[in-house]
Amino acid sequence: MTPRIIPTLWYAEKAEEAAAFYASLLPKSHVDSVRALPADSPSGPAGSVKIVEFTLLGQPFMAFNAGPFEPFNHAVSFQIECDDQAEIDRLWDALGDGGIYEPCGWLKDRYGLSWQIAPKALGEMMKDADPARAKRVAEAMLTMKKLDLAALQRAYDGA
Incomplete structure (x- = not known):
């Protein structure tokens, strides 16, 4: 086994x-x-x-x-990779209800457990071979609470 x-x-x-x-x-x-x-x-x-x-x-x-x-703390969290903004919004709202919304797509649910609600595309953007693209995405992410996939894509594209 x-x-x-x-x-x-x-x-x-x-x-x-x-x-x-x-x-x-x-x-x-x-x-x-x-x-x-x-x-x-x-x-x-x-x-x-x-x-x-x-x-x-x-x-x-x-x-x-x-x-x-x-008590739970940030040393352990669970990341949910979402395909689109609608899924990010749904899980962000549901898991965060009664909890605490935190920067960079993190939240603590009503039970105290930490979650990261992130677009699946974020990982690929952050690993881009072009360090300027990855940096723009990281800098955009650091200004957000709930992650905005369209805004992250604009940063990635340099728009």
């Missing part, structure tokens, strides 16, 4: 709600199971810790609803 990496998220509370919310926004996404930890743990007595297995865009995840030991 080939090993797998399964990102695991520790929520103070509402892990099941967060997983269902994320799964409602993305294709090939669903909550797979929710169960209680059947043993006492540092987070609480048997049955108090919830374990949520879910899938986002075909990638398995796990979440624990286990108390406020370690």
